[in-house]
Amino acid sequence: MKKFLMNAGVQKIFAALLAILFGLAFGVVILFISSFFISKASYPLDALYTIVTGGLRFSGLKGLGIIMRFMSPILLTGLSVGFAFKTGLFNIGASGQFVIGGFVAAYICIKWTFIPLEYLWIVGILGAVIAGGIVGLISGLLKAYRNVNEVISAIMLNYISMITVSNLVSIIADKNNPSRTSPPLSRIPTLGLDKIFGNNTTDISIFIAILVAILIYIILERTTFGYELKACGYNRNAARYAGINDRLGITLSMTIAGALAGLGGAMVYISSITKVFDSLLTLAPEGFDGISVALLGMSNPLGIIFSAAFIAALKNAGPALSRSGFNEEVVKIMTAVIIYASAFSLIFREKLVQFFTKKGAKK
Amino acid sequence: TKKEETPTYELALVTDIGTIDDKSFNQGAWEGVKQYADEHDITYNYYKPTEASTAAYVEAIGLAVDGGAKVVVTPGYMFAPAVYEAQTLYPEVKFVLLDADPHTEDYATFKIESNVYAIYYAEEQSGFLAGYAAVIDGYTSLGFMGGMAVPAVVRFGHGFVQGAEVAAAELNVNVTVKYEYLNSFAPDAAHQTKAAGWYSEGVEVIFAAAGGAGLSVMAAADAATAKVIGVDVDQSSNSASVITSATKGLTTSVYAALTDFYANTFKGGTIVTLDVAKDGVGLPMATSKFTTFNQAKYDEVYDKLVAGTIVVKKDAAKVVDLVVPHVVVTVEGAE
Amino acid sequence: MNTDTMIFLIRNMVPFMIPLTIVALGGMFSERSGVVNIALEGIMVFGASFGIFFIYFVPDLMSPQLMILAAMGIAIISGVLFSWLHAYASINLKANQTISGTALNLFAFAFHDFLARLITKTGTEGVSFKNVFRIEKIPFFGDIPVLGDLFFKNVYLSTFIGLGILVVASFVLYKTRFGLRLRACGEHPHAADSVGINVNRMRYWGVLISGALAGLGGLVLIIPTTVEYTGTVSGYGFLALAVLIFGQWKPSKIFLAAAFFGLMQVISNSSGLAFFTSLGINKYFYQIVPYLTTLIVLTFTSSKSASPKAAGEPYDQGKR
Amino acid sequence: MEYVIELRNITKVFPGIIANDDITLKVKKGEIHALLGENGAGKSTLMSVLFGLYKPEKGSIYIKGKEAHITNPNDANRYGIGMVHQHFKLVHNFTVLENVILGVETVKNGTLVMAEARRKVLDLSKRYNLFIEPDHLISDISVGMQQRVEILKMLYKNNDILIFDEPTAVLTPQEIDELMKIMKELISEGKTIIFITHKLNEIKAVADRVSILRKGKLIDTVDVASSTKESLSEMMVGRKVLLEVNKTPAEPKEVIMEVSHLSMKSKHHGKDSVNDVSFKVRRGEILCIAGIEGNGQTDLVYGITGLQKLSGGKILYKGVDLATKSIRYRSLNKISHIPEDRHKHGLVLDYNLAENLILQTYFTDKFQKFGFLNFKNIYDHADKMIQRFDIRSGSGSHSVTRSMSGGNQQKAILARELDINPDLLIAVQPTRGLDVGAIEYIHKTLIEQRDAGKAVLLVSLELSEVMSVSDRILVIYEGELVGEVDPTKITQQELGLYMSGSKREKVE
């Protein structure tokens, strides 16, 4: 038991769970206070129940299906941010990479009708990966060769990407409706999942995303390539000394991060979710959700799978909460508190270690 | 079980992109719901979809239905595919769809079930009245800032230009209109600067058909002591610079639809366009700040629209396709 | 380009430039003390919220200029309190500074909406206010030709306060004991520690000053540019971060960077002016101009980054 | 006898280790008291306790006979204690003056007043011959100068108990001499010095008494005059240590690397830091590049090892020009490099020991298959290396290298670089900051390499090392080779003349 608890991985999971508990507790406090202001509010604990189960409110598998489909894009942007973190970079540009990837995927699946429709979605996904990768590549090149802080280049590229897509929407817009995109002719297949989950938006994107997460985990932790990228991230000079091309490493890290976010874009824009580019000048929120997902998942690709599911469920619980008479913002506040509380994990783990070493010493 | 303790809401509104107080269709429709429900002591609530996608809209509708909604109000053309799905999914629930009628994602199939009441507004007439009034009132350098080239906003803009033309012809003056879509419905320093630029180059009044973004235009107008024309609802309370607002009867029409529902006369399966004849659009003359243009003038032109002596075109592809000899329209950016 | 256009550009830089300067200076204090603060955006939102709530709930109690001063005070205080959370996590808990920064950003957006809905009469997230704070003309100065038009007509108190903050910030950073110690903590905290400087306390000061300035900057950004606050500062916090990096963590350069960015923003939104339409350039390029030019300038100026060496690293006495 | 400092029964525990175990140390007024001990023996820790950086679990401190409560450097300062830390505590982008006044600034109406401080700094500088330029940035001055700035910081604060933690590890012989002079000067003014060093010569040269620490315990305090270097090192390590390097004359074989007309551009200024340098390295010899720090050695090595581009010239290694070849090419062709800066280049401090031990070989078949790392082999390999090179650390192959002591970090690098069985070993300052035991080991290893027919290119500032280990010496001065000498035929003094540029001859 002690050995189990002293394991770093186990401790991390405990720390994350503790953060979640803390966030939920804070949520109850907020609910409690606000119930004095809202005449029609139900009991805070009932509301909490709604929040926790809100994502799964539909009977059977339907709720699960809905969460799964909310989850895949933020799982991928989370991976994007987490992968960059692991290689010493902060990819705040997932938003721009996401929207460019999504746009290219949509463009391909609307316009490239010379490709058979049953394969077109695959081409769309590849296009998204490449396009998102190129946006990441720009940040990577600037960082590696011109020493431009990746945070600032990514912020700029977020805006450039958003404006670019907003201006390009008209080329894939529907003739009936100049501001709105046409629906993609080819979509990520559902392979019957829509029937299983009783929800016509559930498709295989979640499995693609989970596979990619596992792949990224393997790359980072098991391969020489991951070894090289992490070395560049931890100590660029030592990597160079070891004969690793550090500039290439940094460039590749950012490119892969961009490609992951770009793939996330495809998961949204060529799926049955049928989200349209509203051509408004707002940054894609999925990119910023990715930061939360990566942080809660402690940048571990496998952890990110679970944190993405959790954040997706919470997001989905927002509208449900408004049924309890409370502001749905409570859910967002709780998410913020959970992320904040995950900052305590270091202390928490230290205390745990201390506790057990002290106990051990006494024996 | 806990579920039973959760309150239910008989009337529901699902918001489109933007918030419930977007100074635009969400807010207008919501006020209709609220007014009716408060007056008749009926429970009501609104639901905000997690994102602007058909899937999320359908889900939010599902949530509303789950929460006991008998009538769901869905403002905005983005709801068309969602309501198309929901109308068969929830046949026992009534839908009030604003600015659209149900159709599939790809516009291939249009179908309205008996539980859906679809309302369009003749925004082009509202815009027309605003343009007409502004020019009669002596303004010759106008601006139009649309939130985004969505059908309703486009109709406002096209009507505005045509109204200016009719008035300009009447007075035999030349009028200029700067015309642009902001791609935003939210206030932002950028819009304020843009508007300030227009005002600095002589634009006297800007018709801001852009929801919350109009608030930034008002900020610019305040600073330049210039004027703004509001949109959708009476915006005179937002700023002294607002001379009038091109309204559409969101609140009243939703109120009316709910009244029908409780009187068992819900006009399911019909698509209406609320125009001047049906009191669906107009200018709030009581709060307008005109100098020359007056109630009599307003009634006169209003009657002409009702009678059909003036016809406002609403399906030009581009604003420059409208033939307006007295008005020079300069479009900025893509339409 | 005629003088009118020029005057327009310069005049309209101000609403961007002043808040960007103030907030970036805040970021400077934080990073110079060794704590990276990506929560600037959230703190702006938070500070603006309380400043605007104040204006919303107590209108007409005092003269407009007094009221705006009071609102600024409230924005500053709320910014300080909010940034305390960031300080606690990144200094006491030695947490990854991105974590609490991100959390604060998320929190601020949600919290504004939550609170606004709870306490405003309309029950909505938008809080409208009457902008009575503009000063038509400053006596005497307003009559100076050209300069008067540029800087002393239709101005806000915040412009002068912003410039004052710039001067004070440069002075504090370079000419005072506090500034010297603060900079030492951001460069080499162990060195500071070894001469008896309480690194954690200095870092607290750094973060709290950034909170004060970001809170103020949020309010200052909102007041002149809209008549209703909806709980967003449209990414200006992140742009301030960019200005900070662009300005090489130095007050004077931050001011220039903010001016550059402000000018680019104005140009970006002035595609409709006669001069710019006459150039016949597509609107798209105007839209991306602030971001693209920043990228290009950075490409050629970043080779020597002056970022505080220890910024972003929790201070660990035992680590050498 | 009155002691100015008494550390009584100090015990300081870190997780898993007792760094100081019931240590009692007494220092007389006006003496230079040396502290000697292996890497990790607890010297720095003990001094950090005295200076208020660490709080001991047990024990008390008496200053001038009275109990002192020192909980932070400010307290220490109040008791007149100053410390020059092993790793300098200087802010690189501050001026010398700013660094000196940091923490003890004079302020007037909230503004810094520098004029007075400047005057005092210049006075002190003159009095102790420190040659300080108050307005130079720390990043622009030499390591020796930085050292003097650290000393000035103490003098500025009127400290009369001065702690020097390994001040000489980074200094040139000339600078060391100067430092010794300064230390004596300080003593003559009645100040007291605690002096940590691994170099027995220095202890013999200046110290009055010496305390020896081993594994956290105080072994003894003895008079320097009555002890020999041998006895000291034996007390310190617990066994006899070979202080003289034992080696047979070299038998140079064929040329393995020929450097011709090599030039390097300086990173700091536009000029050449290495200018038209030519030399040959043969198998079976230890060739040493000697010189005072900052004369182009670093850039020369960067050029040869591929860390920086050449601005001219050729490096023929086994007949192939390395000028355009990658670093990977070099390591595949059996060139090893023990870098000067072990934290910057030598280690990925956040990787564990096992991962660091494969930094040059992770891509070989032994450690990967189809791009997948073979962890079993990696950890087996690490365990073997730990055994063979006696690398000590908290959790063996899983220790994060950041937490290892400098000496053991250095051993890890050495292990890694020797493991590839190099034909050419480039070793830059391989013994900097190591204890005598470790130095002995490294010197022995270098000679073994030579005797196995490998070539060794040694770059060192340490004159005694240069003289005792190398077979041939090239002296570098201002980027040029100014002399080639045979260590058996030259005195340290003469070598010093070459190094300072007073004597030069054409090389090849």
Ligand SMILES: Nc1ncnc2c1ncn2[C@@H]1O[C@H](COP(=O)(O)OP(=O)(O)OP(=O)(O)O)[C@@H](O)[C@H]1O
């Ligand atoms: N901050 C720390 N955290 C944990 N353990 C430490 C810390 N500092 C020192 N130690 C432990 O204390 C022991 C003594 O370290 P110390 O730095 O005093 O050695 P030293 O004698 O100065 O060695 P060196 O000659 O290498 O400088 C080390 O072996 C180490 O295990």
Ligand SMILES: Nc1ncnc2c1ncn2[C@@H]1O[C@H](COP(=O)(O)OP(=O)(O)OP(=O)(O)O)[C@@H](O)[C@H]1O
């Ligand atoms: N953060 C830390 N955590 C744990 N142990 C530490 C830490 N920092 C230092 N140590 C321990 O302190 C001891 C001495 O470390 P130190 O950094 O003084 O070595 P060093 O002085 O660089 O070595 P050298 O003097 O040989 O160059 C080591 O045994 C190391 O394990």
Ligand SMILES: [Mg+2]
């Ligand atoms: Mg040491």
Ligand SMILES: [Mg+2]
């Ligand atoms: Mg030490």
